[in-house]
Amino acid sequence: NAGVTQTPKFRILKIGQSMTLQCTQDMNHNYMYWYRQDPGMGLKLIYYSVGAGITDKGEVPNGYNVSRSTTEDFPLRLELAAPSQTSVYFCASSSPPGQQTSYEQYFGPGTRLTVT
Amino acid sequence: AQSVTQLDSQVPVFEEAPVELRCNYSSSVSVYLFWYVQYPNQGLQLLLKYLSGSTLVESINGFEAEFNKSQTSFHLRKPSVHISDTAEYFCAVSESGGQNFVFGPGTRLSVLP
Structure with missing residues (x-):
């Protein structure tokens, strides 16, 4: 299993541009998450999904959109990029309640995004 | 709403010495608790979790x-x-059964030879 994969690894955007961060998992996990990590701030939850077609906002959703058309994919869309969105973005997935590995999040390697 | 405090942003310690990384949380409901480790330029990996039962939980390392x-x-x-334990460690909390995870700011553990 590849686990959780994210593309691209690095990206530089100009202010006002848009882009999609890709996230795919091959563990058949129902739950998927997007976080951003800023220095000294830990991880902040942007959006999460409990299954295909279902998404919900986390702590910092403004400026982002998500969709979940399949179990495997959970792309994160940035519209009108701003310098405040410069961060490292992590995608994660987990199995649903009732399983031995419930609530254990598996993280991708991250996407380092700079907006200038 | 939950919150997590990790009072020590950096902890230097000599090899073979004991270490304690502190985590305190705030919540009005019952919680699940986690520790994750992040090695440089990598994603986070689960170290251990508490959901219920024995209050002492152990990892394989x-x-x-x-x-x-x-x-x-x-x-x-x-x-x-x-030396290989040198990494950043994050404490996290969620409401029991919830999917909204709150992470602390992290503690950077540096193991010195």
Whole structure:
């Protein structure tokens, strides 16, 4: 299993541009998450999904959109990029309640995004 | 809403010495608690979790954490650290059964030879 994969690894955007961060998992996990990590701030939850077609906002959703058309994919869309969105973005997935590995999040390697 | 405090942003310790990384949380409901480790330029990896049952939980590489409900703490300990334990450690909390995870700001553990 590849686990959780994210593309691209690095990206530089100009202010006002848009882009999609890709996230795919091959563990058949129902739950998927997007976080951003800023220095000294830990991880902040942007959006999460409990299954295909279902998404919900986390702590910092403004400026982002998500969709979940399949179990495997959970792309994160940035519209009108701003310098405040410069961060490292992590995608994660987990199995649903009732399983031995419930609530254990598996993280991708991250996407380092700079907006200038 | 939950919150997590990790009071120590950096902890230097000599190899083979014991270490404790502190984590305190705030929540009005019952919680699940987690410790994750992040090595440089990598994603986070689960170290251990507390969902219910025994308040002392252990990882496969010698770390342990104890859930203390009265002190709202979940401190991480290891009796003897190795150079390879150098990493950033994050404490996280979620409402029992919830999917909204809140992470602390992290503690950078540096193991010195």
